[in-house]
Amino acid sequence: MVELKTPEQIAKMREAGLVVAAMHKACAEAAVPGATTKDLDEVAAKVLADHGAKPNFLGYGGFPGNICTSVNDVVVHGIPSADTVLKAGDLLSIDAGAIIDGWHGDAALTVFVGDGHSAELHELSRVTEESMWAGIAAMRKGNRLVDVSKAIEGYIRRQPRPSSGKYGIIEDYGGHGIGSQMHMDPHLLNYVERRRGRGPKLVPGMCLAIEPMVSLGTAKTHVLSDDWTVKTNDGTWSSHWEHSVALTEQGPLVLTAPDGGRAKLAELGVQTAPDPLG
Template sequence: MVQLKTPEQIVKMREAGLVVAAIHAATREAAVPGATTRDLDMVARKVIADAGAKSNFLGYGGFPATICTSVNEVVVHGIPDEKTVLKDGDVISIDAGAIVEGWHGDAAYTAFVGSGHAPELLELSRVTEESMWAGIAAMKLGNRLVDISKAVEQYIRRQPRPSTGKYGIIEDYGGHGIGSEMHMDPHLLNYVSRKRGKGIKLVPGVCLAIEPMVSLGTAQTEVLADDWTVVTTDGTWSSHWEHSVALTEAGPIVLTSPDCGRAKLAEYGVTTAPDPLG
């Protein structure tokens, strides 16, 4: 069963989404050379506390922090700590979430620490982010879940190959439903699988976290001994982008984007629904 949200519930999810957007803004500013990933976690904790919200990461399955800080070859679920000091040239993906009155928001972005990044890293993040927006643009009434997967994959496959030889679309992790819980049905692949069929029909009230993860090499990952940190098996660096999106009669609402995704989706010819908070 896929949970369909009422307009009133989407309002609460938008409130949670704006807390997540504030976490992103604050941690992006704090992700500088010399900062530890623990420092970034403390920044996120303050944003959540100041908003009167709750963390949906802290304690989830035993996760010990408020955000995930995934540096370089770490794809997802990196645990903030005092030992990981950001260096000039690092790439970090920060995944954050929040709960407002029982309703969840979840989003991720990739940031560049300092300067001097190789062009292929800048392009990796751009391709990953734009594939997310292509997927969001495919979240239309009457489409199927597979149309989102197809849009993400096709965008990536159409891009010029990096000097490493290929983009690896991570296979073991993907997007998901979101609402009264952070992770809900349906699971959303970032590529098309004949085994999975077309998936659910997209109707008003469907809310999804759309989150491509792409590496500069393999699509394969492994989990480290801490049972959380996911890395590429070949050590290539990766990028992770995510937004939570609600589908309404009037179109999509990117709940974790300050402008509801209006500017980016206009590039795809998609009109967003009005901001439920006015």
């Protein structure tokens, strides 16, 4: 069953989404050479407390952090640690979430730590982020779930190939429904898998976390002995971008973007829904 939200519930998710946006801003600013990923987790905890929000990552399945901090060849679910010291040239994914009155927000972004990043890494992040926006733009009433997957994969496949020969669209992880829980039906692949069919129809009240994960090589991953940290099998670096999005009668609303996604979706010719918080 896919949970459909009322306008009032979407407004609460928007509140949670703005807390996530504030977490991202503060953590990205703190992600400097010499900082530890534990430092970033403490920054995130302060933002949550300042907004009267709860973390949805801390304690989830036993996860020990307020955010996920995934560095270089870690795709997702990196555990914040005082032993992980950021250095110039690192590529960092910050995945953050918040709960307001029982309603969830969840988003991720890729951050360049210091200087010294290759043009190829900048392009990897750009391709991943733009594929997310292509998926968001496909979140239209009457489309089906597979249309979002198709838009994400299609954007990535149309880009010039990196020197490694291909972009790997990570296979074992994807987007998901979100609302009264962080992870809900439906599961959203970042590529089209024919045997899964077209998936549910997209209707107002549906909320999805759209999150492509792309590497400079393989699509295959493995989990480390901590049962959380996910790395690429070939050691290639990856990028991860995510927004939580609500579909309304007036169009999509990007719950975790400060402007609701208005500016970026306007570039793509998509009208966004009015912000319920003004």
